[in-house]
Structure formats: structure tokens, C-alpha cells
Amino acid sequence: NVVGLIADHRQVYLLCEYTTEVWSDVGSYPFPFQCVPGSTIQHGCAAKGSIARFGESFAFLAKDRRGTATVQMANGYQLVKISTHAIEYAINTYSVISDATAYTYQTKGHEFYVLTFPTADVTWVFDNATQMWHQRAWRDTNNVLHGHRGNCATFFNGDVVVGDYTNGYLYVLS
Numbered sequence: 662n663v664v665g666l667i668a669d670h671r672q673v674y675l676l677c678e679y680t681t682e683v684w685s686d687v688g689s690y691p692f693p694f695q696c697v698p699g700s701t702i703q704h705g706c707a708a709k710g711s712i713a714r715f716g717e718s719f720a721f722l723a724k725d726r727r728g729t730a731t732v733q734m735a736n737g738y739q740l741v742k743i744s745t746h747a748i749e750y751a752i753n754t755y756s757v758i759s760d761a762t763a764y765t766y767q768t769k770g771h772e773f774y775v776l777t778f779p780t781a782d783v784t785w786v787f788d789n790a791t792q793m794w795h796q797r798a799w800r801d802t803n804n805v806l807h808g809h810r811g812n813c814a815t816f817f818n819g820d821v822v823v824g825d826y827t828n829g830y831l832y833v834l835s
Contacts, residue, residue, distance in 0.1 A: 665709035667719050669735065672697065674719070676706035679726050683738060700738045704731075708761035711776060715765050716789055720774045722752075722761050729753040732776065732787065743774075743787055748794050755781035766814040766821045766834070777808050784809035 665676045673684045673694065683700035686693050704723040706712060707730045711722035715734060720743065723733040730752050732744035744752070752758060757780040765774050772789040775797070784797045786809075797809035811823035814834065821834040 664706040665712045665721075667712050667714070669718055674735065676709075676712060676721065679703075679705040679724065681705060681740075697738075702738065702740055704733055704740055708759050710760070710762035713763040713765045713774060715774050716772060720763070720765075720787075722758065722763075722776065730758055732774075743792070745794060748785060751783070751785070752778070755783070757781070762812060764812070764814045766816065766823075768821050768834070775809070775811065775814070777812065779808070782808045 662678050663675050664678060667674050667676070671685070675682045675684060681702040681704060683697045683702075684694045685697050687695045689695065704725045707722040707724040713720060718735040720732060720734040722730055723740065724730045729749055731742050731749055733740040734743050755778050758778060760779050761776055762779070763774060763776045765772060767773075770790060774787040774789070775784060776786070777784045785794055786797055787794050798806040799810050800806055810825045810827055811832075811834065812826040813824040815822050822831050823834050824831055
């Protein structure tokens with residue numbers, strides 16, 4: 662079953678449950694798309710909301726039939742694992758990962774992939790420049806940490822603006 666899709670370099674990546682197929686517009690009739698031979702990838706998508714443009718391609722929360730969920734970044738018809746063993750361990754302890762959402766943004770020479778798990782109330786962020794992960798959170802009035810409040814981002818007027826899932830407000834990220 663197709664979980665999600667993304668267009669990348671004029672090709673369509675169909676991310677299924679356990680595999681990914683790359684399709685290209687070959688101009689045929691009545692259906693113009695055809696699967697690119699040799700492009701099937703042996704990882705699928707664990708959360709449709711985790712697919713996000715990143716670097717010169719895209720990243721997503723991946724899964725396959727052989728093991729646990731990982732975070733992968735596409736590089737042509739190959740995937741590059743960007744999650745570490747520690748991140749994978751944390752992700753795979755969450756009771757639900759299919760609700761994960763992601764967005765990306767750039768600032769000061771760094772591009773970030775922000776991956777939030779709403780049910781687990783946790784946010785992990787990958788910095789493409791340093792190739793390192795960190796966790797983001799906010800603290801409520803009871804001193805309890807929660808996943809980062811940003812759930813989307815855009816670049817506007819020279820600033821990165823994020824949307825807050827708790828109240829719908831927009832904030833300049835700093």
C-alpha cells in the first residue's frame with residue numbers, strides 16, 4: 662500500500678509500507694508514468710507525515726521487513742541512513758510512530774530536519790551541516806518537558822517562522 666509520495670528531480674517516489682518505487686513521466690498513453698527499472702528501494706515509509714524535502718532530496722521515517730524504524734535520506738535511487746543507533750533505539754520504544762510529522766528549514770548555514778512524534782510527545786532534530794541529532798522541547802508550568810511546539814515552518818521576510826500546534830500562533834524561530 663502506498664503511504665505517501667514526493668516528487669524529486671522530476672521523478673515521483675512512491676513510498677509504500679515496506680518498499681519505495683521511483684516512477685518517471687515517459688509520455689506514454691493512456692498513463693504517462695512508468696516505474697524506473699532497477700529503482701526499487703527496500704525501505705518503505707513508517708509515517709506519511711515524516712516525508713519532507715531535505716538537502717538536495719528528501720528524508721523520512723523508514724521501515725522495512727527486516728527490523729526497526731530508521732530515518733533515511735534519499736540519494737538518487739539509494740537511501741542513506743541519517744539516524745544513529747541511539748535515535749533508532751528511542752524511536753522504536755515509542756508506542757506509536759505512524760503519527761510522526763516532519764518539516765525542514767535552513768538558518769545560518771544549517772539545514773534542519775525536525776521530526777516530531779505527537780503520541781510520544783518528543784521532537785528530534787537532525788542538523789545536516791554537522792550530521793548530528795539533538796532533542797527539542799518546551800517545559801510546561803508543572804516543569805514537564807514536551808515535544809517542540811513548532812509543527813511547520815516557512816521562510817518569510819528574512820526569518821524562519823514556525824506554526825505552534827498548541828494554539829495556532831506563528832512565531833519567529835530563534
